[in-house]
Amino acid sequence: MKKITYVLTLIVISLLSFNANAQDILKSRDLSSVQVDYLSEDDLAKISTQLKSNNASIDDVEPMALSKGMTQSEFNKLRIKLLEFDKKNSDKDVKDKNNNSKTGTKNSEFGRRQEIVKNDKVKDSINSLIFGSELFDNPTLNFEPDLKLATPMNYVLGPGDELQISVYGVQEYNANIPVSVEGKVNIDNVGQISVSGMSIEAATQKIKAAIARVYSTVRSGQSQVSISLSQIRTIKVTIVGGKQPGNYSVSSLATVYNALHLAGGPGKNGSYRSIELIRNNKVYKSIDIYRFLVKGDQSDNVSLKDNDVIRIPAYSQRVTVQGEVKRSGIFEMKKGEKFSDLLNFASGFNEFAYTASVNVTQKTGKEFKVHDINESEYNTYLPQSGDVFRVTKILNRFENRIKIEGAVFRPDYYSYNEGMRISDLITRSEGLKEDAYTKRARIIRLKKDLTTEIVNVDLSAALSGDLNSDIELKREDIVTVYSILDFREEYKVTIDGEVKNPGIYEYFENLTLNDLVVQVGGLTGSASKRVEIARMVKSDVVNDADPKRIELMEIEITSDSNEQLKNFVLKPFDVINIRKMAIYEKPEMVKVSGAVTYPGKYVLANKKESVYNIVMRAGGLSSIANLDGMRIKRPVKEEQIQELESVDLNLDKKLGSEQQLGSKGNDTLNSKLSKKLRDQVKFAVIPINWEKIVKDKNHYSNVTLFPGDEIEVAIFNEGVKVAGNVLLTSEIPYRKGKGFKYYINAVGGVDNKGWKKKAYIIYPNGNASVTSSFLFFRAYPSVTPGSQIVVPEKPESKKMSTGEWVSIGSVITSLALLIVTAFK
The missing domain is CATH 3.10.560.10 (Outer membrane lipoprotein wza domain like)
Structure with missing residues (x-):
């Protein structure tokens, strides 16, 4: 019995010894009594934490542990156990992270954690016009507390908070310790300390004092103590009168706006300006959201405490602002607020608003009535519940505008002032142009009944100082100064035939044939010396004996020069035709392919070039030629396709009344035929009987060839x-x-x-x-x-x-x- 007691005593002493050493294994003097098999997970966690705090691995401390008496076998066991422990905890952290992402636990990169409260936002179409409702419909705007910030001042601790307590210096200690439901923290070797209801600053001083009583180096200043929040507790608040009223679990750092956002803001008839924060059954704070919306003032956004109640009462007054303001909608008004305050909520008039007065529709006990608020009343008028304010646009007219157009250097709108005359307006517009017609100018004037009248002005007399002609202008007058060019007919001449760019050209005084030929790019190489000019006949008397409609003139030019010795002077509307030479044809070719001696392209030597002549020029047929396989491929020309498109096939009459295609069907058939000719057929085939041609050169198969034809001689x-x-x-x-x-x-x-x-x-x-x-x-x-x-x-x-x-x-x-x- 004594032996058993002795053994148990040794085991307990060894474990106690290691527990002490496990807290500071790097600084322990004797590790010979450490038995790894008896280490608990808490012991391994402390050793792992100590290694991480010193940025060391288990291999780094091996020499030191062996020098302090730990055997190699025990150290090997410790290494294996620590690796398994670290791996197990690593897997657990990953799993916890995944679970946190699913369950809503938020991990800060600074180590501070907080349970996330999710609330799906529902777009409020009923209250969408109420000023301030957009603040609670936006899911990205949630007023969540920032967990990355330092521990807030005067933060009151409570159950659910977690403190990170670190001792560093000569002695070291590091642990995350939760505040228990009894409001205490349990520190190893120090004991339990009550911190519930204390501010973080007061709790820090109390914990430091308790640690100093155990750690002598803290008391002497050789070690320091650091205390911070590592996890924040969740508190319960109640929201009444919101779109989604109820009890909410929020962060202990949450504020009023955060809670209101979770509840979707005020309900259908809820107030945005008289929200009550009730704490300990008393109104702790009256919240006006407009202070934040209009000024950015967050003084009402106070922190919440456990069991706070946010009460949203019904609104007392709401008015509507429509029209030309920067922010229209429905606004809540407090007693004593003026129309100028309402304008401030609506961000003021926009640039098109009529600001002299505002129309308001009011509700009486029985019916509606209309009232106009003048600008002088904006600071005194008290809006009533149900008022509808309409801000209209300014009129599309000018009080001092006048316009001048036509033959002046700067036609435009100008400002009008009383007593202004037409000479003053012309001076402002930098004067008359050289082509100005000074005998007459026109003023289009708007009369009082909004009809218009024309006032004619002798411009030359007005500018010479005649006050009777220098008419006094009025607002919205439009002055038109004519140009002498407006009265001239637009003269043209036409040139056609053998020139580079035939067409219709503008006529100028003293225009000659040489000028026009050079203007159109000169003569072509096929131009002949014959030129025909048609000129219109002008007469005030009708002569039935003379049937001529025009006057024809024929002249001769030098066809190889653009400059003629006799420079013929043209007149307006002349039509010039430069004829083509009688004989002017460029060499054109046909093609011979297949079983001939010299296949290739051949120039048509004369206008009656036949198949036989071209084949013989190609060396005749080869020995492998098929005499029955000769043919001509003639390209389908574009003009042939156009002729087909213009033909009326008259199919509706031929097919009878039951199968009428109508004009649409006829057009479709024509287009299909022309498309087939363009895209598929492309060639017409002419058969050739070579044996008949050889015997008789006048045989009908010996056809005359056209440019582009191709003679194909098939191989047998x-x-x-x-x-x-x-x-x-x-x-x-x-x-x-x-x-x-x-x-x-x-x-x-x-x-x-x-x-x-x-x-x-x-x-x-x-x-x-x-x-x-x-x-x-x-x-x-x-x-x-x-x-x-x-x-x-x-x-x-x-x-x-x-x-x-x-x-x-x-x-x-x-x-x-x-x-x-x-x-x-």
Whole structure:
């Protein structure tokens, strides 16, 4: 029994020894008695905290621990346990952080924490016009306390707060200690200290004094004590009369505006100016939000305490401001406040407001009445509940404006003053221009009944000092000074033909043919010496014997020079035509491609250049040429497409009344045809019979070529291509004597959509032939090497419905009965 007691005593002594050392392991003198297996998590936490406070790792203190008696095996155990402890706490911190983000715990980068109170904002459409409501609808404006700030002065501690207590210097200690529900903090080796209800400053002094009694170095000044808030408690406040009234859990640092924002601000009839903060059943503070909105004064935004009540009573007076103010809406007024105060709430008149008076609609016991407030009454008029103030715009007119326009150097609006005359206005506008017409000027004047009248002025007399002509002006007069250029006709001349830029040009006095030719860029190389000038005939007398409408003049010029020896003087509206030379054609080419000796482009040597001539100039046909495969590709010209677009196809008459396309359908068909010619066809194909041309040069196949034509000579091909609605598109070797059906059968015949009786063949030279039929006999076209057989698709036929068959049957039955009746 004595041995057991002895062993237990040794274990307790060892643990006590290590507990003491765990608090200051770096400064302990003897670690030989430390047994790591008996360390608790609190002991490991203290060692880990001590290492972190000294910015050291467990490996850094290994030499020191071994020198103080700790065995290597024990130290290895300590290293493993500390690593496991740190890893476990690291994972826990991450988990706590994630949980905090979900549950609403806010972690400050300074270590201070506070539970977040969330409240989803609902946009208040009913109170949106009330001045101040926007303060509580904005979710980004929440008046939350800043946890990064230093510990606030006179902060009163209570249960739920957490203090960070640090001792640093010769002796060290660091811990986060919560204030218990009894209002005490429990400090290791110091004991419990009551701090509830004390300010942070008073609690700091009390805790320091208690620590100094235990830590001698604190008492001697060798160690210092630091105390700060690490976590702030949550308090309960009650809000009555808000949009969302109820009990709210807020930070102990929260203020009145923060709580009001959580509750959504005052309710539908709530006051913004007489909000009461009730503490200990007494009104502690009367809050006027307008002081903050208008002046930025936050003196009403006091801190809250636990069990505070915020009461929002109903408003006493509200008025409405509409029109030309900077901030219109509904405003709450206190007793004794004047209209000038209301203007201050609305941020004053805007730049378009009529400020001389304001119209107000008031409510009496039975009906409405209208009252006008003059500017002199703004500081004395007391708004009544329900007043609607309307601030109107200033009139769109000027009290001292006058205008001058026309042939003056500075036409514009000018200020008018009494007694101002027309000569004064012309002087202000920097005088008359050189082209001013001084015999007459016009004044358009606004009369008293707002109608206008014209007053004519002899401008030359007015400027010479004649007071009768120098008319006195009036407000809103518009003075017009004419220009002599306004009375001149706009003269033009026209030049056309062989010049660089033909067109209509402005006529100037003494304009000559040389001047005009140079102005239009000169003559072209194809200009002839013949020039025709048409000039209009002017006469006051009608001469029926002379049928001439114009006067024609023909002159000769030097076609290779823009400067003529005889410089012909032009007159207004002359039309000049410079003719083209009789013979002036640039060399134009055609193209030969395919199986010829020298393919390429060839110039048309004469106007009657034929196919035979060009092919022979190309060296004739090569040995691999297909004599039946020659053709001409002729480009479709733009003018041909335009002619097609202008043709009325008259399809609506041809298709009958049941299938009329109308003008819209006709236009659509024309546009489709022209689009196909432009984008797909592009060429017209002319077949050539070379064998006939060789025998007879006058054969119709020996056509005359046009610029841009291309002669294609196909290479001999022994295959026959079969395409379209057949089972297999393929090319079948040509077999002499085999007919049309042989090649269709060779590709498996037609498919279910193929229209065999309308099959056709395209020969190498571009000719085509279709299948023909007579009675029960069908004649197929002959097949030659290099040709292509095409089987088209059957058109979709509309099957008759059951109702149509019934209708036809009833008609036939009626006819049969009619015939039988007729022969009885």
